[in-house]
Amino acid sequence: MTSDRPAFVAVDWGTSSFRGWLLDATGTPLAETRGPEGMLHCADSGFAPVLAAHLGALGADTRLPVLICGMAGARQGWIEAPYLHTPTRLDALHEGAQRVETAGDVRILPGIAQTDAAAPDVMRGEETQLLGVTEPDFTGLVCIPGTHSKWIRIEAGAVASFATYMTGELFSVIARHSILKHAVLPGADSTASEAFRDGVQRARTAPARLTSSLFGLRAAQLLGLQQQADGAARLSGLLIGTEIADAMSRLGAQHPIRLIGAGALGELYAAALADAGLNTTIVDAEHASRRGLTRAAIHLWGAHFS
Amino acid sequence: MTSDRPAFVAVDWGTSSFRGWLLDATGTPLAETRGPEGMLHCADSGFAPVLAAHLGALGADTRLPVLICGMAGARQGWIEAPYLHTPTRLDALHEGAQRVETAGDVRILPGIAQTDAAAPDVMRGEETQLLGVTEPDFTGLVCIPGTHSKWIRIEAGAVASFATYMTGELFSVIARHSILKHAVLPGADSTASEAFRDGVQRARTAPARLTSSLFGLRAAQLLGLQQQADGAARLSGLLIGTEIADAMSRLGAQHPIRLIGAGALGELYAAALADAGLNTTIVDAEHASRRGLTRAAIHLWGAHFS
Numbered sequence: 001m002t003s004d005r006p007a008f009v010a011v012d013w014g015t016s017s018f019r020g021w022l023l024d025a026t027g028t029p030l031a032e033t034r035g036p037e038g039m040l041h042c043a044d045s046g047f048a049p050v051l052a053a054h055l056g057a058l059g060a061d062t063r064l065p066v067l068i069c070g071m072a073g074a075r076q077g078w079i080e081a082p083y084l085h086t087p088t089r090l091d092a093l094h095e096g097a098q099r100v101e102t103a104g105d106v107r108i109l110p111g112i113a114q115t116d117a118a119a120p121d122v123m124r125g126e127e128t129q130l131l132g133v134t135e136p137d138f139t140g141l142v143c144i145p146g147t148h149s150k151w152i153r154i155e156a157g158a159v160a161s162f163a164t165y166m167t168g169e170l171f172s173v174i175a176r177h178s179i180l181k182h183a184v185l186p187g188a189d190s191t192a193s194e195a196f197r198d199g200v201q202r203a204r205t206a207p208a209r210l211t212s213s214l215f216g217l218r219a220a221q222l223l224g225l226q227q228q229a230d231g232a233a234r235l236s237g238l239l240i241g242t243e244i245a246d247a248m249s250r251l252g253a254q255h256p257i258r259l260i261g262a263g264a265l266g267e268l269y270a271a272a273l274a275d276a277g278l279n280t281t282i283v284d285a286e287h288a289s290r291r292g293l294t295r296a297a298i299h300l301w302g303a304h305f306s
Numbered sequence: 307m308t309s310d311r312p313a314f315v316a317v318d319w320g321t322s323s324f325r326g327w328l329l330d331a332t333g334t335p336l337a338e339t340r341g342p343e344g345m346l347h348c349a350d351s352g353f354a355p356v357l358a359a360h361l362g363a364l365g366a367d368t369r370l371p372v373l374i375c376g377m378a379g380a381r382q383g384w385i386e387a388p389y390l391h392t393p394t395r396l397d398a399l400h401e402g403a404q405r406v407e408t409a410g411d412v413r414i415l416p417g418i419a420q421t422d423a424a425a426p427d428v429m430r431g432e433e434t435q436l437l438g439v440t441e442p443d444f445t446g447l448v449c450i451p452g453t454h455s456k457w458i459r460i461e462a463g464a465v466a467s468f469a470t471y472m473t474g475e476l477f478s479v480i481a482r483h484s485i486l487k488h489a490v491l492p493g494a495d496s497t498a499s500e501a502f503r504d505g506v507q508r509a510r511t512a513p514a515r516l517t518s519s520l521f522g523l524r525a526a527q528l529l530g531l532q533q534q535a536d537g538a539a540r541l542s543g544l545l546i547g548t549e550i551a552d553a554m555s556r557l558g559a560q561h562p563i564r565l566i567g568a569g570a571l572g573e574l575y576a577a578a579l580a581d582a583g584l585n586t587t588i589v590d591a592e593h594a595s596r597r598g599l600t601r602a603a604i605h606l607w608g609a610h611f612s
Binding site: 083113114115117118119120121122148163164165166167169170173174176177178179202206207208209210211212214215216219220222223225226239242243245246249250 | 419420421423424425426427428454469470471472473475476479480482483484485508512513514515516517518520521522525526528529531532545548549551552555556
């Protein structure tokens, strides 16, 4: 394999964003492009023109293969790449890739579904990050914080089970649309403050109490027991603590734990997990996506990379 | 005491509503009036003119005493009637009534606060309903379903402790502002359907799982495991089941249980509690308010009722 020479294009095509990289045969990025043309945007404008524009921005030879992960493969996306079902090996993801009827060799990786009536769940995009942060024989947990946080139990390189928590989205709708808008100031500090850690601790102690602790946040301020300036950190702590408590009891506090998501949110989770006695390794999310796309691309086309 | 003769005026003055009754000395209503002039409205227009207009609508002699409960006694209300603190006897509520500097004898009953750093909580208006549905030596639980559901443990006629759950408000903001708006149809059936009971059962089995079960509701529909038509009932079941599970573990599944709130919501709670093996007595909320106001009024002015 020759480095520095473009081998393929990797794309993480989400609900509301497009991120693309021109990569060499080892997965080293040579150029990158990004934009707001996510699945929702493309439902109107079409997917092919958006991809063509970004390939142009990358200066990519149109004969290079393109591998896509994320919502472009949803039923309401470009073409549907049907879900694989748990348990499923991560190094078999590429076998579920769907080829798009368009110019060149463009394929979309599948998501993973948990078709379990007691715990139905789906992911699209995160499976590729999982492939990027785990070795073929990895056993442990992966946490992907965000709007819809995901916890995944991986056994010997296969996704055994997973759970999604609406943590980030609940923070947003509660802070903006509920009575707590008076108790949670916008643009609050996102460091692991004492108020955040106290919220996490309360939630871990009584994780079934969330819908009452939320009202308690408002009541505590009315009674002068807590400060409005701490409201956002406490709300964040309550939601993240509830998530961690349930994930641990459900998936088992199995080491190692890999945490996908550098930046402020990753730091908050790392601090919350450390307080729970759990050590994590933090991995950058885009790095994870690129690495997963590269591993799948090598399976699909590696023999032809030159 | 003479019946059929007006003795006093009782008012339940909430955040967004006004309800008033002309009552005889036994608490039997002779006339009633209601309107949307809650505390939020009166913060601009003033409270005295609103009361005067409703007294006119009742045809009440302006010399009759007026007893008010609810948000009119909040800090941002007409005058503040400072909270009593748990534990507090319900038949001592009238001792905390504040007299308003206005024409006639107008008094506002206090709310109750739980100034406990581990479980801070407040109520205003519900304490009067509690007085209305419990005998002086009552021991047991009272549940008041609603936007902010309340569970109260009463020991020998005193409020020992209580907890508020943001159940109704969370239903509303999640159904309207989160990704679940696609999974929850507006105007859904409010009977205790199988989907509702299944949601309650899931939540009672794993009450710490709420923020994940919410995403599961969407995932189950994507995977064809559940119907969109059942989404609202399931969401309602998950939230109410979580509330019941925590309230029971916190306050003790102590009998008897009085449920304040006739109508569809009361029926839903009664069904959910029955499935949990708990029998309830349902009491109408307005009846409870009127009866509580009457008991307090008899303490305050009963000797002068003629």
